[in-house]
Amino acid sequence: MVLERQVLLGDVGAGKSSLVLRFVKGQFVEFQESTIGAAFFSQTVAVNDATVKFEIWDTAGQERYHSLAPMYYRGAAAAIIVYDITNQASFDRAKKWVHELQAQGNPNMVMALTGNKLDLSEARKDAQTYAQENGLFFLETSAKDATNVNDLFYEIAKKLPNL
Ligand code: GTP
Ligand code: MG
Secondary structure (H helix, E strand, C coil): CEEEEEEEEECCCCCHHHHHHHHHHCCCCCCCCCCCCEEEEEEEEEECCEEEEEEEEEECCCHHHHHHHHHHHCCCCEEEEEEECCCHHHHHHHHHHHHHHHHHCCCCCEEEEEEECHHHHHHHHHHHHHHHHCCCCCCCCCCCCCCCHHHHHHHHHHHCCCC
16 A cells, blocks of 8 residues: 555635545535635555555635645645636646745655646637637637737638628
């Protein structure tokens, strides 16, 4: 039996508890309550010929619990840093956790950055379908790096009847 102590860190609502509940109990709760302090879970799985017992600290993302975090990550062999792919602020928060762990964590700790709520990226496909159904021209753009910005205006121009 191999013991593996893990800690989940990340912004409020990123989905830390949901990931652990999915892993440990195979469940998902639409209205998961915000964690207070931290919650402990364990799960034993077979990896190759070994039995691995995960001891998982699911920390609270709320800022007022921040000072408790070192208690949970200090003894951890691995940290899972979670952000919500639909929420830029949660990604910024994740980068702060990485920075804190690099500065104060165990240097041998395995760090995993996890972009959660991938299911919500389907919203893009929905937009495409919606556009198709409604006869709209559809394009994704970035005003920041200029992706598709010229195309947007040129393609619209090409569709004008007098061109
Ligand atoms: P704190 O305990 O406050 O730090 O938050 P947390 O990181 O534990 O987030 P939690 O697991 O409580 O999830 C927050 C909300 O996001 C809940 O309403 C979940 O149902 C939802 N959620 C979590 N994971 C996913 C996911 O993969 N997809 C979608 N669509 N919703 C998710
Ligand atoms: Mg939680």
